[in-house]
Amino acid sequence: MKKLEYAFFVGCTPKQSTPELMDSTLAIAQTLGISLVELEEATCCGASHLQDFDDFLSLVLNARNICYAEKRGLDIVTVCNTCQLNLATTKHRLDSDKELRDRVNEKLKEVNLEYKGSSKIKHFLYALIDDYGIDEIASRVKNPLKNLYIAPFYGCHNIRPKEIHAESNGNEDPYRPNSLDRLIVALGAHNVEYEFKSKCCGFHVELQAPKTANVISGNAMLDAIKHNADTMVTPCPLCHLRLDIQQKNISKEVGQNISIPILHLPQMVGLALGIDEERLGLKNNIAKVEFV
Amino acid sequence: MKNYEIKRVNFKVFRFNVNLDKSPYYESYTLEVSQDDVVLDILNRIKWEKDGSFSYRRSCRHGICGSCAIKVNNKPVLSCKERVFDLIKIFGYELVFEPQDIKYAIKDMVVDKDRFWTKYNNVKPYLITNIETHPKEETVVTQEEAQMLEESDYCIQCGNCFYSCPAVQANVDFLGPAALLKAFRFNTDVRDNAKIERLNIVNEERSGVWDCVKCYECAEACPKELTPIDKITKLHNQIFEENLAKDNVATRHAVGFKDSIIKHGFLDEGELVRYSEGNVGVLKHLPEALHMLKNGKLIMPWQMPKSKNLDEVKKLVDISSTVKFK
Ligand code: SF4
Ligand code: SF4
Ligand code: FES
Numbered sequence: 001m002k003k004l005e006y007a008f009f010v011g012c013t014p015k016q017s018t019p020e021l022m023d024s025t026l027a028i029a030q031t032l033g034i035s036l037v038e039l040e041e042a043t044c045c046g047a048s049h050l051q052d053f054d055d056f057l058s059l060v061l062n063a064r065n066i067c068y069a070e071k072r073g074l075d076i077v078t079v080c081n082t083c084q085l086n087l088a089t090t091k092h093r094l095d096s097d098k099e100l101r102d103r104v105n106e107k108l109k110e111v112n113l114e115y116k117g118s119s120k121i122k123h124f125l126y127a128l129i130d131d132y133g134i135d136e137i138a139s140r141v142k143n144p145l146k147n148l149y150i151a152p153f154y155g156c157h158n159i160r161p162k163e164i165h166a167e168s169n170g171n172e173d174p175y176r177p178n179s180l181d182r183l184i185v186a187l188g189a190h191n192v193e194y195e196f197k198s199k200c201c202g203f204h205v206e207l208q209a210p211k212t213a214n215v216i217s218g219n220a221m222l223d224a225i226k227h228n229a230d231t232m233v234t235p236c237p238l239c240h241l242r243l244d245i246q247q248k249n250i251s252k253e254v255g256q257n258i259s260i261p262i263l264h265l266p267q268m269v270g271l272a273l274g275i276d277e278e279r280l281g282l283k284n285n286i287a288k289v290e291f292v
Numbered sequence: 293m294k295n296y297e298i299k300r301v302n303f304k305v306f307r308f309n310v311n312l313d314k315s316p317y318y319e320s321y322t323l324e325v326s327q328d329d330v331v332l333d334i335l336n337r338i339k340w341e342k343d344g345s346f347s348y349r350r351s352c353r354h355g356i357c358g359s360c361a362i363k364v365n366n367k368p369v370l371s372c373k374e375r376v377f378d379l380i381k382i383f384g385y386e387l388v389f390e391p392q393d394i395k396y397a398i399k400d401m402v403v404d405k406d407r408f409w410t411k412y413n414n415v416k417p418y419l420i421t422n423i424e425t426h427p428k429e430e431t432v433v434t435q436e437e438a439q440m441l442e443e444s445d446y447c448i449q450c451g452n453c454f455y456s457c458p459a460v461q462a463n464v465d466f467l468g469p470a471a472l473l474k475a476f477r478f479n480t481d482v483r484d485n486a487k488i489e490r491l492n493i494v495n496e497e498r499s500g501v502w503d504c505v506k507c508y509e510c511a512e513a514c515p516k517e518l519t520p521i522d523k524i525t526k527l528h529n530q531i532f533e534e535n536l537a538k539d540n541v542a543t544r545h546a547v548g549f550k551d552s553i554i555k556h557g558f559l560d561e562g563e564l565v566r567y568s569e570g571n572v573g574v575l576k577h578l579p580e581a582l583h584m585l586k587n588g589k590l591i592m593p594w595q596m597p598k599s600k601n602l603d604e605v606k607k608l609v610d611i612s613s614t615v616k617f618k
């Protein structure tokens with residue numbers, strides 16, 4: 001197999017509140033032989049909040065982010081659903097609207113950059129499944145996650161809206177996504193089927209509407225627990241920040257004690273590949289991962 | 293003669309009569325379905341062939357009256373538009389028919405849509421303008437001006453977006469996607485004079501745009517592909533453009549991203565929470581912050597990472613910004 005190489009759009013959380021996502025991503029990439037070239041010039045994607053304030057500015061900044069991958073001749077991988085959404089949306093809008101692209105490029109020209117549209121953008125989950133291959137991963141499993149019931153939590157911004165993601169997420173159905181389920185099975189574990197796997201975690205209103213956010217996360221977690229999940233796994237650090245860090249507040253809001261470990265996607269893959277827990281940053285998880 | 297493919301499907305159908313039944317139940321009907329059948333055909337056959345008391349709303353059969361919306365395996369559909377074969381592709385041979393919101397079911401597929409209409413009426417969903425009783429000239433709307441509506445005038449009030457919105461379910465005050473889309477529709481109409489009035493309504497905390505969780509369920513739910521969330525983003529933009537943004541946690545949360553990007557390229561997570569909540573409000577996050585600190589999830593200000601070529605970023609912010617926050 002040709003060695004896979006990507007421009008790695010790290011985003012803000014792996015460098016701050018989810019260092020374990022950074023560590024586990026790099027660890028499994030190394031073990032699988034995937035080369036991730038960090039886009040050191042990249043800025044925050046705006047997380048759809050800058051977009052609320054100044055849409056055009058967010059387009060220019062994200063176009064700049066993509067430019068640096070284009071300059072390297074590489075496709076981008078993201079490790080956050082919301083980064084994925086905002087970069088992919090920028091690409092979609094610029095590729096389908098020449099007038100808008102010209103307006104953005106007029107600004108980029110001032111710093112000697114030009115958006116061309118030559119780099120694809122995909123989440124690491126789909127780089128693993130579709131580019132690397134699920135069978136290839138399965139063949140490298142050293143430590144099958146036998147007897148574990150894992151509830152996949154997909155997060156919104158990697159599956160909706162479908163038209164933005166279809167090209168890069170293997171045409172995942174937003175009402176019945178299955179990529180994470182297939183990956184869980186390939187790693188030797190059981191995938192938990194539950195209604196809320198494709199639902200929202202409420203992250204984006206955590207500050208202004210904590211009650212809404214807690215109710216929404218709580219519904220999903222209770223549903224996973226009701227279906228016997230030992231742990232949940234998510235490809236999104238923002239979902240992780242809610243489900244992992246906010247368990248106390250969520251429990252208070254829903255009036256039931258919720259306590260369940262939450263894995264990042266690469267932590268789960270890393271465990272099955274036999275990478276030791278130190279390199280997967282398990283010590284950073286707040287809800288302790290005790291089944292290891 | 294054309295050869296029609298036929299599939300046998302088990303339909304599990306929500307049944308409930310608010311006047312007779314203590315609680316809802318599900319009835320199963322196995323029917324043969326052809327590739328041309330839409331969900332409405334199945335609803336009709338259940339009524340005509342199986343049980344005449346079965347109730348559901350429908351009128352136009354052409355995707356325009358908006359009355360036939362239901363959920364199939366939790367996916368919101370417009371019955372007269374959705375092919376059963378497409379649903380089989382996603383969900384297999386057992387399809388569950390339910391009303392849009394089982395908590396508000398009146399009879400079978402029929403729901404009490406009062407909540408939907410109340411929210412809808414709250415945004416002044418009509419053109420507000422001063423015109424002469426007998427105008428001498430026609431009010432011309434150019435093609436470009438009409439395009440600014442981005443098809444939001446195509447909404448058929450089916451409610452699919454509203455009944456799949458998790459923010460509506462979690463927060464009784466939230467106006468929801470259909471009402472907000474309608475506010476955008478009239479705010480963007482060049483003939484209308486009530487933009488500011490409507491922006492003040494949708495700018496309210498708890499009920500307005502700030503309480504949308506950005507899940508994009510409404511984008512998937514809409515049979516007219518109107519992407520209500522994109523119109524909600526545009527309402528946010530209008531609020532800032534018209535200088536109506538109040539100084540509160542939600543607005544500072546949006547603006548804080550720009551400040552952080554200028555300084556670091558990256559978002560400074562800790563500083564964003566402090567700036568959004570204020571120096572006092574931030575204290576309520578102390579328990580989580582301590583937990584995070586203990587688990588290596590909080591960095592100190594001097595450890596804040598910086599993007600390479602930050603000068604470039606500053607310059608771009610300088611020349612590309614389109615709005616200001618007072
Ligand atoms: S994106 Fe916003 S309005 Fe649309 S369904 Fe989600 S919370 Fe509701
Ligand atoms: S926006 Fe779309 S889904 Fe919502 S009520 Fe209108 S037509 Fe239905
Ligand atoms: S019957 Fe009118 S929209 Fe379906």
